[in-house]
Amino acid sequence: MKLAGQIDREGFSKDPSAALEQMMFLYGNIVLRTAYFYMNDRHIAEDVSQEVFIRAYRNWSSFRGDSSVKTWLTRITVNVCRDKAGLKMFSEQPTDPGLLDRNQMISVEEEVLKRISNSLIFKHVLELPRPYQEVLYLYYYLDLNTREIAEATAASEGTVRGRLHRARQQLEIYLRKEGLSS
Structure with missing residues (x-):
């Protein structure tokens, strides 16, 4: 049992620089994938990841340890993504196919994410309202867990449980229509 206000000792250093390295090593991929889930753009997700770890570094000394480091980083990621999502619609995107670089290399991670997004179940998840997807x-x-999701999304745990329940119900309806659920 940890005392209120005590940093979760998950093996992290009190030194912000050393803690940053540990966080990036342990949770870098999770932060990047979460950012990609929200932003649906690899480059924006990379920018979000950098900003998340900058914020974590700056705020490490004030991290009270009321949640796990993973939950804390997830909350920062969700908040940065929500902030950027409001700005994303105003950013310039090339619309002329001639301006797009056709010789871009697709990374393994992008290929895997592309395959996942093309899968039937994930397709139906993306048809759900955004809070259910989340x-x-x-x-x-x-x-x-639901408590950690509540912390990460700034919603009550009851709201999270309700959304999770309704999301599962809606997903089951979609899957029944496709003949994938009995």
Whole structure:
């Protein structure tokens, strides 16, 4: 049992620089994948990841340890993504196919994410309202429990449980229509 206000000792250093290295090593991929889930753009997700770790570095000394480091980083990621999502619609995107670089290399991670997004179940998850997508992703993909999801999304735990329940129900309806559920 940890005392209120005590840093979770998950093996992290009190020194912000050393803690940053540890966080990036342990949770860098999770932060990047979560950012990609929200932003649906690899480059923006990389920018978000950098900003998340900058914020974590700056705020490490004030981290009270009321949640796990993973949950804390997930909350920062969700907040940065929500902030950027409001700005994303105003950013310039090339619309002329001639301006797009056709020789870009597709990374293995992008290929895997592309395959996942093309899968039937994930397709139906993406048809759900955004709050339902969010709880399904955080619960099943990041293995956060409902309390941690509530902390990461600034929602009540009851709201998270309700969204998770309704998301599962809606997903089951979609899968029944496709003949994938009995």
